Amino acid sequence: MGFELCSRPRNAAATRAAILDAASRRFMAETYEQVGMRDVAGDVGVDAALISRYFGSKEDLFLAVLDNCGKGSDLMDGDRADFGRRMAHELVYGEPNEGKMGWLLIMLRSASSPKAAAILKLSSNNFHAPFAEWVGGRNALVRARLLTGVLMGLGVSRDISGGFDFDAEECETMCAWLADTLQGLIDG
Template sequence: MAQPEATPRTRNAAATRAAILAAARARFAQEGFDVASVRSIASEAGIDPALVLRYFGSKDELFVAVLAESGTVEDLLAGERSEFGERVARQLLLDPVESQKLDILLIILRSASSPKAGPAIRANVQTAFYGPMEAWLGGEDAAIRARTVGAIIMGASMARAIDNNGLDDPAERERLARSLGDALQRAVG
């Protein structure tokens, strides 16, 4: 009896690359840079580990790509400057949390102390957040104000990730959003 011909697997470089990035983001968020392995990332993506290296060269380069795909601060800067504080506070405290944004926060928290990942995180934060924020703010103290805004945003993001800011009452969450919005608006000047 003749065997049916096997259907060759369709190759799709873009889909493979996206699967690797998604698996890497998940692993780095769960385990941090130092613990996540190319083998575990490949397993989660359903591919051979050699493909991870073929597409990205190394785990270090894959980590940089995951950080780069996390986006920039530009979406926070879109809109009226006079409404920045309120707009960002609502996004941080009241809008549904996008899992990809939470993953990036976890990656940063779990990997910042790594001798290999720390410099990549700092470079990405400078390029994706502080640089554009400083340019948007302008003025001689833009670097200080950008870092103040960054500290407020990071703190609010961490508090939400830990326990939703500890507030179950919607009215209290609204009050917190107004207070945070005021602090952010003062920071941008």
């Protein structure tokens, strides 16, 4: 970040992609309202007006981010049999605002914002439908929603205190419970 300032070649597609990427990271870490066009532009090393030109409005940019994130959701990367342990470990020991939960983070941050929520609502099924299919089994959609719900909730809970402030044994307890519960939802 920052070295883009020197000698960026004039390439519309590349800078458009860079803007989309920077916006994704911002929307994962901050509220819809909180993400500023000038911030995103600053990350890329570009003037804020360019975003308006490429994406139209802020809402359009957010929509583009959702479309882009929804495609390759990394929740479904990896072995199904290991899902619970993987996510539990990510939640308890992983760095906030990183890792395999990009899409969930965006939903989380923006769900309470009316403008973003209206957009999210449309895009939400684009995420849950394939995820439910991946989950499979009886009542797949319900279990998918429960999974994303629990993951998001613990994400909030962790963020509030900036990471779980537990000792090693407590972390193990939490991690184990989470792994069992999440895996139980996967297995049906």
